[in-house]
Amino acid sequence: MNDALGEPQSVLVLGGTSEIALATVRALPRGRLRRVILAARPSVTRDSAVDALTTDGIAGVTALDFDARSTQEHGAFVDGIFEAGDIDIVLLAFGVLGDQEEAEANPDLAVEMATTNYTGAVSIGLHVARRLRAQGHGSLVVYSSVAGDRARRSNFIYGSTKAGLDAFAQGLGDALHGTGAHVLVVRPGMVRTKMSAGLPEAPMTTDANVVADIVVKSLRKGKETVYAPGPLRFVMAGLKSLPRPVFRKLPR
Amino acid sequence: MSLSISDQEQLLTGWGRTCPSLARVQPCTSIEQVQHEVATAGTRGLLARGLGRSYGDAAQSGGGTVLDLQAFDDISYDSLAGTVTAGAGASLDLVMKTIVPAGAFVPVTPGTRMVTIGGAIGSDVHGKNHHVDGTFGAHVQSLTLVDGTGEIHELSPSGDKAPQFWATIGGMGLTGVITQATFDVIPVSSSLISVDTQRANDLDEVMSVMVAGDDKYRYTVAWIDTVSQSARGVITSGDHAPIDQLSSKQRAHALVFEPKAIATAPPIFPSGLLNKLTIRAFNEAWFRKAPKSASGDLQSISAFFHPLDGVQDWNRIYGPRGFLQYQFVVPDSASHLIRVALDKLRQVGAPSFLTVLKRFGAANPAPLSFPQQGWTLAADVPAGIEGLGQALDELDDLISSAGGRLYLAKDSRQSPQMFARTYPRLSEWQQVRDGLDPRGVFTSDLARRLSI
Numbered sequence: 001m002n003d004a005l006g007e008p009q010s011v012l013v014l015g016g017t018s019e020i021a022l023a024t025v026r027a028l029p030r031g032r033l034r035r036v037i038l039a040a041r042p043s044v045t046r047d048s049a050v051d052a053l054t055t056d057g058i059a060g061v062t063a064l065d066f067d068a069r070s071t072q073e074h075g076a077f078v079d080g081i082f083e084a085g086d087i088d089i090v091l092l093a094f095g096v097l098g099d100q101e102e103a104e105a106n107p108d109l110a111v112e113m114a115t116t117n118y119t120g121a122v123s124i125g126l127h128v129a130r131r132l133r134a135q136g137h138g139s140l141v142v143y144s145s146v147a148g149d150r151a152r153r154s155n156f157i158y159g160s161t162k163a164g165l166d167a168f169a170q171g172l173g174d175a176l177h178g179t180g181a182h183v184l185v186v187r188p189g190m191v192r193t194k195m196s197a198g199l200p201e202a203p204m205t206t207d208a209n210v211v212a213d214i215v216v217k218s219l220r221k222g223k224e225t226v227y228a229p230g231p232l233r234f235v236m237a238g239l240k241s242l243p244r245p246v247f248r249k250l251p252r
Numbered sequence: 253m254s255l256s257i258s259d260q261e262q263l264l265t266g267w268g269r270t271c272p273s274l275a276r277v278q279p280c281t282s283i284e285q286v287q288h289e290v291a292t293a294g295t296r297g298l299l300a301r302g303l304g305r306s307y308g309d310a311a312q313s314g315g316g317t318v319l320d321l322q323a324f325d326d327i328s329y330d331s332l333a334g335t336v337t338a339g340a341g342a343s344l345d346l347v348m349k350t351i352v353p354a355g356a357f358v359p360v361t362p363g364t365r366m367v368t369i370g371g372a373i374g375s376d377v378h379g380k381n382h383h384v385d386g387t388f389g390a391h392v393q394s395l396t397l398v399d400g401t402g403e404i405h406e407l408s409p410s411g412d413k414a415p416q417f418w419a420t421i422g423g424m425g426l427t428g429v430i431t432q433a434t435f436d437v438i439p440v441s442s443s444l445i446s447v448d449t450q451r452a453n454d455l456d457e458v459m460s461v462m463v464a465g466d467d468k469y470r471y472t473v474a475w476i477d478t479v480s481q482s483a484r485g486v487i488t489s490g491d492h493a494p495i496d497q498l499s500s501k502q503r504a505h506a507l508v509f510e511p512k513a514i515a516t517a518p519p520i521f522p523s524g525l526l527n528k529l530t531i532r533a534f535n536e537a538w539f540r541k542a543p544k545s546a547s548g549d550l551q552s553i554s555a556f557f558h559p560l561d562g563v564q565d566w567n568r569i570y571g572p573r574g575f576l577q578y579q580f581v582v583p584d585s586a587s588h589l590i591r592v593a594l595d596k597l598r599q600v601g602a603p604s605f606l607t608v609l610k611r612f613g614a615a616n617p618a619p620l621s622f623p624q625q626g627w628t629l630a631a632d633v634p635a636g637i638e639g640l641g642q643a644l645d646e647l648d649d650l651i652s653s654a655g656g657r658l659y660l661a662k663d664s665r666q667s668p669q670m671f672a673r674t675y676p677r678l679s680e681w682q683q684v685r686d687g688l689d690p691r692g693v694f695t696s697d698l699a700r701r702l703s704i
Binding site: 004 | 255256257261263268270271272273274275296308309313314315316574576635640641642645664665667697700701
């Protein structure tokens with residue numbers, strides 16, 4: 001259960017190796033945290049993440065096998081976690097950036113991206129929503145992206161998966177309104193993580209911990225949609241209103 | 253299960269309006285219906301809820317079924333035996349309106365009449381007379397409980413079911429559903445209280461005035477101005493006014509009890525209306541309004557005991573973020589922690605217009621009952637204050653080290669470890685509870701948060 005000061009006791013991270021999600025766990029008030037589940041495919045990175053959080057002083061961190069694409073298993077997976085105790089915050093943070101050029105040339109790669117980033121999220125998102133609804137409280141944080149606001153030629157496969165995820169998460173938030181459960185959609189701009197390593201930095205690029213702080217503050221205030229950093233809201237509003245021939249000619 | 257909610261489901265909070273959770277609210281009109289709910293309870297369990305005056309998450313259960321026993325409101329007064337038998341859904345307000353005109357009063361009343369008999373027992377409420385008369389639970393002669401198997405028990409303080417009785421006193425509704433109780437009442441010859449008031453310029457003076465008054469009055473409480481560095485305050489003490497203290501005009505209406513609501517807090521109260529400046533202004537006015545010293549003033553029951561009942565929905569004044577109440581008790585030997593707590597709350601910038609200090613007498617046999625010998629301080633604090641969590645955790649540590657504890661009916665943020673440390677009879681209580689509720693039917697958000 002959350003307490004009156006918004007301090008959670010349990011967190012489920014779907015995409016337990018996501019740097020932004022791990023930064024979010026670190027940024028949460030930890031005075032009452034006793035159960036943190038990092039759900040991801042087994043890997044050295046996942047094990048190191050458990051160790052790193054534990055060394056950092058966070059209690060009860062464990063890893064659980066989870067594959068966004070194995071949608072048939074999502075129901076039993078979510079039920080098992082919630083049967084063992086209420087979950088106060090779920091972070092839906094899995095996703096692949098992919099390679100636009102390769103995926104254009106090989107549609108199977110594009111299908112994988114779409115399945116992981118969008119279809120997998122629809123599946124697990126609905127199962128999580130069902131359990132949050134059943135327990136009468138809880139928050140789901142969905143890590144969308146400004147890439148979903150308007151797809152660019154240079155990464156429209158990734159961008160469209162985020163656009164789909166974003167619309168799904170907003171609708172889910174509306175469906176859960178008044179049930180005690182709540183959805184926060186976060187739209188980060190470019191963030192310095194291993195996912196974006198090597199790419200030229202866009203203006204207003206931030207670090208994972210900046211996004212994390214915004215998520216934690218927004219959860220406290222009960223916000224439903226937030227850009228990270230905040231002023232990106234105005235940048236994207238401008239970009240979205242550009243006529244197509246103009247937008248198409250923008251660099252990158 | 254559909255994500256849409258049904259008409260029966262409601263978001264419930266405590267009086268502090270924090271941490272809402274959704275429950276199916278089920279009114280019950282008979283004990284058989286209560287038994288039926290027990291028999292058909294789902295995995296998220298059952299909990300009885302009274303008038304929702306506990307401040308935190310004691311009377312709500314996310315995903316569960318919350319029983320509304322308003323219909324259990326019969327009241328009968330046996331003037332020969334000096335007892336009242338009331339349904340668990342009857343409020344203290346209704347009880348007082350019934351018995352005061354007949355020359356009787358409840359043995360213990362908290363600061364609001366808007367608690368049910370079930371809630372008064374479940375939270376083992378106390379009032380301004382704990383050091384003289386103990387808690388409400390100490391005056392219960394018998395109670396009827398439906399346990400987690402649907403069995404109906406008649407419980408009383410002595411005899412072979414005494415452990416089950418005392419586990420239910422202060423048991424926060426977790427031993428079963430109380431449907432009815434019989435408790436003793438005290439005779440009164442008027443509905444007025446004879447009040448002595450004293451202003452004190454600092455905390456030391458407040459505390460010494462209170463200690464001096466321990467044996468003089470039945471009822472004593474101090475209001476503390478938390479904004480002032482000296483923690484000045486106003487001590488009000490009283491006794492039921494005997495009829496010969498009333499003027500001849502008053503005697504004609506000696507036992508009249510008709511409290512009225514005088515105002516309503518507007519529904520939209522933006523957060524931040526209560527801030528250091530407004531509270532400073534209020535506290536100054538409140539301090540000055542009290543006479544430096546007065547004696548024998550006649551006040552109505554509602555003015556002396558339940559001043560805030562006059563402002564409907566006053567909890568809205570804290571805005572949408574809500575508030576919490578921090579109430580603790582420490583033994584006399586650790587009375588310096590009162591000062592420490594006030595200083596810490598002031599440092600963190602948590603202004604309170606409603607901070608009271610009371611004396612407590614000895615504890616009763618109930619394992620989860622809050623009051624024990626010493627001092628109790630209760631402060632209202634807005635929930636959104638930066639750094640509040642850490643400040644209260646630090647106070648928790650000091651209080652538990654000194655042998656004190658927090659009050660579950662007010663708590664909305666202590667840790668499970670703090671609770672277990674400060675209620676050493678917890679596992680004893682859990683054993684009795686498990687005997688009454690082997691399937692774990694009765695649970696609440698508070699029980700889940702504290703893992704009890």
